[in-house]
Amino acid sequence: MSVSALDLAQGAGRAPVGGPAGGATPGERGFAGAMKGAAIAVALVLVGVLIFLAVRGGPAFFAGAADLPAHAGNFLSLAAPLAFGSLWVAVIALAVASLPSIGVALAATIYAPSARFGRLLGAVLDLLAAVPSVVFGLWGLMVLAPAMVPLYDWAHQHLGWLPFFAGQPSVTGRTVLTAGLVVAVMILPIMAAMCRESFALTPPALMEAAYALGATRWEMVRTAVLPVARSGIVAGGMLGLGRALGETMAVAMVLSATPGLISVNVISAENPSTIAAFIASTFPESTGSKVSALIALGLVLFAISLVVSILGRRFAKTGVAK
Amino acid sequence: MTATVPNSMTNSKAVAAATATGTAQDAARLAAPTPGVGSPGAHAAVGSMSIDNVSCFYGSHLAVADVSLEIPGRAVTAFIGPSGCGKSTLLRAINRMHEVIPGAKAVGSIKLDGVDLYTKGIDPVSVRSKVGMVFQKPNPFPAMSIKDNVLAGLIIRGARPRGSAADELVERCLTRAHLWDEVKDRLKKSGDSLSGGQQQRLCIARAIAVQPDVVLMDEPCSALDPISTLAIEELMRDLARDYTVVVVTHNMAQANRISDVTAFFSLASAGQPGRLVEAGLTTDIFSAPKVTATRDYIDGRFG
Numbered sequence: 001m002s003v004s005a006l007d008l009a010q011g012a013g014r015a016p017v018g019g020p021a022g023g024a025t026p027g028e029r030g031f032a033g034a035m036k037g038a039a040i041a042v043a044l045v046l047v048g049v050l051i052f053l054a055v056r057g058g059p060a061f062f063a064g065a066a067d068l069p070a071h072a073g074n075f076l077s078l079a080a081p082l083a084f085g086s087l088w089v090a091v092i093a094l095a096v097a098s099l100p101s102i103g104v105a106l107a108a109t110i111y112a113p114s115a116r117f118g119r120l121l122g123a124v125l126d127l128l129a130a131v132p133s134v135v136f137g138l139w140g141l142m143v144l145a146p147a148m149v150p151l152y153d154w155a156h157q158h159l160g161w162l163p164f165f166a167g168q169p170s171v172t173g174r175t176v177l178t179a180g181l182v183v184a185v186m187i188l189p190i191m192a193a194m195c196r197e198s199f200a201l202t203p204p205a206l207m208e209a210a211y212a213l214g215a216t217r218w219e220m221v222r223t224a225v226l227p228v229a230r231s232g233i234v235a236g237g238m239l240g241l242g243r244a245l246g247e248t249m250a251v252a253m254v255l256s257a258t259p260g261l262i263s264v265n266v267i268s269a270e271n272p273s274t275i276a277a278f279i280a281s282t283f284p285e286s287t288g289s290k291v292s293a294l295i296a297l298g299l300v301l302f303a304i305s306l307v308v309s310i311l312g313r314r315f316a317k318t319g320v321a322k
Numbered sequence: 323m324t325a326t327v328p329n330s331m332t333n334s335k336a337v338a339a340a341t342a343t344g345t346a347q348d349a350a351r352l353a354a355p356t357p358g359v360g361s362p363g364a365h366a367a368v369g370s371m372s373i374d375n376v377s378c379f380y381g382s383h384l385a386v387a388d389v390s391l392e393i394p395g396r397a398v399t400a401f402i403g404p405s406g407c408g409k410s411t412l413l414r415a416i417n418r419m420h421e422v423i424p425g426a427k428a429v430g431s432i433k434l435d436g437v438d439l440y441t442k443g444i445d446p447v448s449v450r451s452k453v454g455m456v457f458q459k460p461n462p463f464p465a466m467s468i469k470d471n472v473l474a475g476l477i478i479r480g481a482r483p484r485g486s487a488a489d490e491l492v493e494r495c496l497t498r499a500h501l502w503d504e505v506k507d508r509l510k511k512s513g514d515s516l517s518g519g520q521q522q523r524l525c526i527a528r529a530i531a532v533q534p535d536v537v538l539m540d541e542p543c544s545a546l547d548p549i550s551t552l553a554i555e556e557l558m559r560d561l562a563r564d565y566t567v568v569v570v571t572h573n574m575a576q577a578n579r580i581s582d583v584t585a586f587f588s589l590a591s592a593g594q595p596g597r598l599v600e601a602g603l604t605t606d607i608f609s610a611p612k613v614t615a616t617r618d619y620i621d622g623r624f625g
Contacts, residue, residue, distance in 0.1 A: 114424070205461040209525070211422055213475035213532060214451030223478050227465035 050302075057296030060289070067289035069282050070259040078293065079300050081262045085176075085272030086301065089251060090244035092180030092266065097188045097240060102233065104188070105195030110202075110221055122196065129189035137253030140182035145173035145254060152177075152267040163264050170269040174256035177266035179274075182250050187240035194239060198232025199225055231315075238312025245276075245305050252277035275301040368395030369435065369535035369566035371416065376430030377595075378411045378420055385411045387595035388430075391585055395435075395535075398558055398567045400577035400604065403587035404619070408596025409570045412587070413538050416568065417453035418446040434535060451475070453536040454529035459545050460521035462513030462528070469509040471524055472496060475532035491531060499527035500557050519550025526557060530565065537561060539569040543576065555580050574620055578608050586616045 024032070065073050072078035104125065112118035152169040159165045169175075206224040215223060226233075257273030265271075273281075279294045286294060371393040378386040386408035393399045401409035414420040415428040418439065432439045439449045462471045472492045476482055483491055492509065496502040501523040505516070513524055522542055529537055539558070543551040558580050561567050571577050577584055585601035600613045611617045 203461070205457060205459055206463060208419065208422070208455075208457060209461040209463065209528075210474075210478060212417065212419060212450055212455035212457075213478055213528065214447050215478045216447050219478045223463065223474065227463070230465075 053295055053299040053302065056292055057294075057299050058292075060293040060296035063289060063293060068293050069286060069290045070278075072260065075293065075296065077260070079275075079297060081260050081272050082275045082278050082297060083300060083304060084262050085257070086245050086274040086276065086304065088264070088272060089176060089180050089183060089247075089255075089274055090241050092177065093183035093187055093244040094237060094241050096181060096184035097191055098237060101188050101191035101236065101240075102195050104192045105199055106221065106225075108192075108196050109199040110217070110225060122193075125189045125192050125196075128185075129193075131186075133186065133247065133249040134253070136182055136186055137250040140178060140250060140254040141174070144182060145175075145178050147173070148175075148178050148181075149173040155267060164266045167265055167268050169267045170256065172256060172269070174254055174271075175267050175269070176255065176271045179251050179255040179271075180266070182254050183244045183247050186247060186250060187243050190243060191236040191240040194236025195229065195233055198229035198236075201232075202228055234315045235312060238309060238315070241308055241312070242305050245301065245308065247274075248276040248280045252280045257281075275304075370395035371435075371536065371566065371568075372431075372433040373412075373416075374431040374433070376412065376415060376428060376432060378408065378415050378428045379426065380423070381425040384595040386415070386428075387597050389587075389598045391598060391601055393566060393568060394583060395566045396562060396564070397582040398562045398569060398580050399583040399585065400581035401568065401570045401585050401587060402572070402574065402577050402619070403596070403599075404589070405572075406592065406596065407587040407589045409585075409587045410540050411596070413540055413568060413570050414455075416536070416538055417455055418449045419455060421446065451532050452534055453538060454532065454534035456522070456525050456529055456537065456539045456542050458541040460518055460525050462516070462521050462524050464512060464514045466513060467510050468505050468513050468516070468524060471513045472527050472531050474528050495527040495531045496524075498530060498561075499523045500553060500560070501527060517550070519546050519553060522546060522550070522554060523557065526554075526561075530561070534565065536566040536568065539567065541570050541572065544572065551576075574622075578604060584608070586611075586613075586619065588615055588619070 060067070061075050063075060065071070068075065068078050070078060104121065108118045108121040108125070112121070149169070149171065152165075152173065152175065155165045156167075156169045202225045206228065207220055210220040210224040251274050255271055255273065255277060256269060257277065258270045259273045259278060261270055261272045263270065263272060275297050279297055283291070283294055373389055373391040373393065376386065376389045377384060389412055401413060403409050411420060416432055416439075418428075420426050420428050428440070430440065434452060438444070439453075462468075463474055466474060466477075469488075469492050470477060472495050473482060473488060482488070493502060493506075496505060501520060504520060505511075505524075508515070513521060516524060522545075526537070526542075542558075543554050546554065555576060558567055558569060562582070569577075569581070581604045583601065584604040584607040586599045586607065587596050588599045589596045600607065600611060600616045602612075607616065608620060611620065
C-alpha cells in the first residue's frame with residue numbers, strides 16, 4: 001500500500017510523456033501536486049498508525065501478569081491463543097464461503113439465463129455486503145446459534161471421533177463454528193464480487209474455443225473460465241480472509257469465548273476468542289497498562305493481516321501461467 | 323446453362339457442387355462418388371454436408387435468409403462475400419456454435435452424411451465434436467502447455483490420454499498441422515509463447531485431435547502475415563484429403579487458390595439479411611459466374 005502510494009507520487013513528479021514542450025501548464029502542475037499530496041498523506045497515515053501501535057503497545061510485549069488482562073502470565077500466553085482463534089474463525093469462514101462464492105459468481109455470469117438476472121443477483125450480493133456487522137451479530141446470536149444446536153448434537157454423536165466434534169456440544173450454539181458461519185456469510189459478497197469480475201473478463205475467444213471442441217457448459221467453465229480467473233479467485237479469497245480476520249462485532253456477539261484457550265473443537269461451549277473480539281469486549285473495562293496490552297494485540301493482528309495479504313499477492317501472481 | 327468441367331482440372335479439383343441456383347446435373351455430379359478424392363479405403367461417410375433452407379436469427383433480426391447449399395466431402399469449400407452478408411453466421415450455424423450467443427438461433431436443416439444436425443434429440447455438444455472449428459484470431463488456452471492444447475478436446479471430456487498414446491497423438495496432430503518440427507522441443511511451454519501463425523496451426527492441431535469429419539475455418543488467415551497465411555493455405559489443401567474443409571475468407575485470391583467449391587453471399591443493403599447468390603465449382607465461379615453481382619464482386623467492381 002505504502003509502496004504503491006510512493007510509486008505514484010514519484011510518477012506524478014515526472015514530466016508528462018508526450019506533453020506540450022516547454023513544461024506543464026499551471027493546471028497540470030496543480031493537479032500533479034494534489035496527487036502527490038494525497039499519496040504522501042496516505043503513506044503518512046499508515047506510518048502514523050504503525051508508530052502509534054508500536055509506541056503505545058510496545059511496553060506490553062515485556063509486561064508481567066499484573067499489567068495484562070485475562071490473567072495472562074506474559075504477552076505470548078495472552079496473544080498466542082487469540083491469534084489462533086482469529087485464524088481459526090477466519091479459516092472456517094473462508095472454507096465455508098469459498099465454493100458458494102464461486103458458485104454464485106458463476107450463476108451471475110456464465111450461467112445467468114439473461115443479463116438482467118446476472119445484474120439482479122449482483123445487486124442482491126451488494127445488498128448483502130451493505131448489511132451492518134452488528135445486524136449479522138444479532139442474527140447469529142438469536143437465530144443461527146439456537147438453530148445449529150441440534151446439528152451440533154448430531155455431529156457429536158456421529159462424528160465425535162474427529163477432534164473438531166469431540167466433547168460435550170454447546171447448549172447455546174454460540175461456538176466457533178457458528179461464528180465462522182456468520183463471518184462466512186459476511187465475507188461471501190466480497191469474494192463473490194471478485195470472482196464475478198474475473199469470470200466476466202474471460203476472453204470470449206477462449207469460451208468459443210472450448211465450445212467448439214465439444215465442451216458442455218461446465219467443461220467449458222473448467223477449461224476456459226476457471227484457469228484464467230484463478231488469480232482473481234485467490235485474490236478474492238485473500239480479501240475475504242483479511243476481512244474475516246478483522247471482523248469484530250459479529251464475532252464478539254456470537255462467540256461464547258474463553259480467553260487463553262487453544263482448541264480445534266468447533267462445537268464446544270468453551271471457545272478460543274479472536275484478537276478483534278477480545279479487544280472490543282475487554283477495552284471498556286481496561287485502564288493504563290492493560291490498554292497498552294490491547295494495542296499490542298492490535299499490532300499482532302496488523303502483522304497477521306499483512307502476512308496474509310503478501311502471501312495472497314504471491315499466490316495470485318503464480319496463478320497466472322506464463 | 324450446362325456447367326462443364328474444364329479439361330485442365332486436376333483430381334483434387336474434380337469435385338462438384340450443386341448450387342442454390344444450380345441445375346440437376348450439378349446435383350448428379352455431386353452425388354456420384356468422385357474417384358481420386360478422399361483417402362483410399364475411406365469409409366462411406368465422407369463428411370459431405372447438405373444445407374437446406376437454413377435461416378439464422380439474432381433475436382428477431384434475420385441475419386441469413388433461406389440458404390440451400392451442398393458442401394462436398396473431403397474438399398475445400400470457400401464462403402466469400404462482403405462484410406455483414408452472413409457467411410460467418412452460416413458457418414457457425416453448421417456446428418451449432420451460432421446458438422451459443424444469447425438469443426441466437428438457426429432454423430432449417432443441415433445434414434452431415436445424411437444425419438440432420440438440427441433434429442430434436444441431437445446434442446449440440448456432440449455436433450461440435452464431429453464438426454470442429456478454427457477461429458479468426460488464434461485462441462490457444464493460455465494456461466495450458468502446447469501439448470495440452472493439442473489434447474484439450476480430450477482433456478475437456480475427462481479422457482486425457484496418458485504416456486505414449488498421448489505422445490503419439492500429439493505428434494500426429496502437430497505433424498498434420500505442419501507445426502511439429504517447430505515445437506517438438508518445447509511441448510511443455512505455454513501456447514502463448516508461439517507466433518500468431520504457429521498459434522493458428524496449434525488451434526488446427528487441437529481441432530483435428532478430436533477426429534472431426536468437418537473442419538470449419540472462420541477467416542483463419544486474416545490476423546496473420548503473408549508467410550503464415552501461405553503456410554495455413556497449404557495446410558488447408560492438405561487437410562482436405564481427410565476432412566471436409568469449409569473456410570470463410572475475404573481474400574478472393576485465397577478462395578481461388580485453395581477451394582474446390584465457392585459460395586458467394588451478398589445482401590441487398592445494410593440491415594437486410596444475407597443470401598446465397600451463387601455457388602459452384604471455384605473454377606466456374608471465378609471464370610464464368612452466372613450472376614452479375616458475383617462477377618462484380620470478384621472483379622472488385624463492387625457497389
